[in-house]
Amino acid sequence: MNGLRKIRVLIVDDSALIRAILTEVVSSFPDLEAVGAAAHPLQARDMIKALNPDVLTLDVEMPKMDGLTFLERLMRLRPMPVLMISSMTERGSEVALNALELGAVDFIAKPKLDVASGLQGYAEEIAGKIRMAFHARASSCIHGQSTVSSVSHSGKFSGPEKIVLVGSSTGGTEALKVFLEPMPADAPAILITQHMPEAFTKSFAARLNGLCRMNVKEAEEGERVLSGHVYVAPGHSHLRVTRNGAGYMLRLGGDAPVNHHRPSVDVLFQSAVQSVGANGLVVLLTGMGRDGAQGMLQMRQAGAYTIAQDEATSVVYGMPRAAVEVGAVDEVLPLGAIARRVLEHLR
Template sequence: MERVRVLVVDDSALVRKLLSTMLSCDPAIEVVGTAADPLIAREKIKQLNPDVLTLDVEMPRMDGITFLENLMRLRPMPVVMISSLTQEGAEVTLRALELGAVDFFTKPNNDLASTFADGAQEICAKVKLAALARPRQRTAVRKLDVPPRLTADAVLPRAQSAGTRGGMPIIAIGASTGGTEAIRVVLEAMPPDAPPIVITQHIPAAFSGPFAARMDTCSAMRVCEARDGQPIQPGHAYIAPGGEHLLVMWDGAKYVCRLHNGPPVNRHKPSVDVLFRSMAASVGKSAIAALLTGMGDDGARGLLELQQGGARTLVQDEESSVVWGMPGAAWKLGAASEKLPLDHIAARLLALAHQPVSRAAVSAT
C-alpha cells in the first residue's frame, strides 16, 4: 500500500516532534521530513517531493500565509494548516483555506502533548484526506477505528413533510472540507433580496463566528452566525455555530432558527443531516437544498429525505469539489436531481426559488 508522504513545517521543535510521532504511528503515513521555517521547507519540498504539507502560520523569516500563497502559485500541493483556537487563528486559517489549503487542525494554547494525542485520529485522517484531494488517483488508505455514528434521529425524529407551509422558499446548504471557499463563491453571487439561506459547514466553535463575519463582507446578503429563535428573513444567510446543530422550525407565524445541543450526528456537530431533516419537516416542498464539497456522507440521507418530500435538490460536481465525498454519496443515493459546477450553483438555486413548486422538478443532469 502506497503511504502518504508528509513534510511537517513548524517553528516549534516540540510541535514538529509531536506531529511527526503522531503521524508516523499511522501505517498509511510516512513523515519524510520536518522544517523549522518556510525557506527550509522550500528546499525540502524540492528534495523530498512530499504528498502533503502540514503548515504552521507564525514562523520566522516568512509567515505561513505568505509561504502558502507562493506555494499555491508556483507548486500547488495539498496543505493542512496547523491553527490556534483563537480569534486571530480563525481569521488566518480562513485566509489559508481561501488560498487553497485543503483543511486545518487546531492546536491548543497549552498542554500540547495531551491535546495532540487526543486528536491523533483526526489529524491523521485530515492528512490522508488531503492526499486524496489531489487531482490524480491514489491507492485507498486504511480506515481509522472510529466511534459509532449517530443519525439525525438522535436530534430530531423524522416527521411528515410540511407541504408548502409558510409559502416562502428557503435555501439550505451543507458543506465540509473545502466548503468555506465554496460557500463564499455561492454567497458572493447572491443578490441582496435573495431567499433566506441556512448553512451548515463543519467548523469548530471558535471559527464559525469569524467565518460568518467574513462571509458578510463579501456578500450582498446579510450573513450572520445563527442565534436560537432568530427569525428567518429574505436577504439573510444564517450559518450554524460550531458545536451546535442548526434547525429550521415553524413557530406558528414564521420560520425561525433553532439551535440544538444534541450529540454529534455522523460524528459532526453541527450536522448537515440534522439541518436537512428539519427543512424536510418544516419547509417541505418550498425547500431548496445543495450539498457542496466535503469528506464523508453527512447530508446525503438528509438530502434524500428532502427530495422524497418534494423539495428541489442538487449537488456540486466532482470536478469543482475539493473532496467529492458528501455530494458524491448523495448523488449515488439518487438524492439530487442535478449535479452542477460550483460557479453555476448560485444561479440555479435562485432559478429554482423563483419557480412555482409544482413546476420546479427537473430531470437529472
C-alpha cells in the same frame, strides 16, 4: 490509501519539539510516512523540491517567512494539499480563515497547554486529516474551475415561503463564498450548516457578510427567518428550521453529534422535511463523509429540488457523492453554476 504506497508528509514548524512529535505521530500509522521536517519555509521550499511530498503540515508563526505568506506563494507556484497545524486563539480564527482562503485544505489547533501530550492525543485526528488532504484536490486548482456563471436578476421570486438549505464541509468555506457572492439582496433566506469549530463561525459569517449583498450572520435561537438573509449554524449547535405561523423560525440544539458532527447537515435538512418540504431548495457542497445525504433524500422525497456540487470542482467529493449514490440529487453542477441554477428555480 494509494495502493501500497504510503502518504508522504513533510512537516514544517519552527519548534524542534513539535517537529519531533509530529514526526512520531505520522510515523506511527502504517499508511503514513514523515519524509522530512523543516524549521522554516525557506528550508521547506528546498525539501519540497527534493522530497516531493504528498501533503504538507504547516505552522503559521515562523522565522524568515510566516506560514500564510509561504502558503500563498506555494499555491501559486506548486499547488499541493496543505494542513495547517497551529496555535489558534480567537485572534487565530481569522488566521485560520485566511489559510483556508489561500488554499489550505483544513486546519488543526495546537493544544494551548502541554502541547506534547496534547498532540499525541490528537494523533487520530491528525492522521485522518492528512489522509483527507491527500485525497483532496489542491484548492487553487479548484478555484480555477469555479468561475461563476453570470447571474442576472430579473423578475420576482416565487414567494416568501421559499427557503434554501445548504450543507458543506472540507473546502466549504471557499465554496460558500463562490455560491453566495452572486446572490441578490432580496433572495429567499439561505440556511447553512458548515462543519466548523465554535470559535470560527461568527468570524466566518462576518467575513461573508462583507462580501455578499445578502445579510449574513450566525444563526440565533428563536430567530425569525427573513428573506435577504443568510444564517450560518454556530459551531456549537445543530441548526433546525421550524414553522412559525406563515413563516419560519430557527432552533439551535446542543444535543449529541450526528454523523460525528455538531452542527450536522442531516439535522438541518431533516428538520425541514415537515416544516419546509416542497418549498425548499437543497444544496450539498464539497465535504468529506456522508453527512447530509439522507436528509437531502428525505427533502427530495418531500418535493424539494436538490443540487449537488460536481466532483471536478469539489475539494473533497465525499458528501455530494454520497447524496448521488442514495438517489438524493436532482442535478449535479459545477460550483460556479449553482447560484444561477438556484435563482432560476426559485423564480
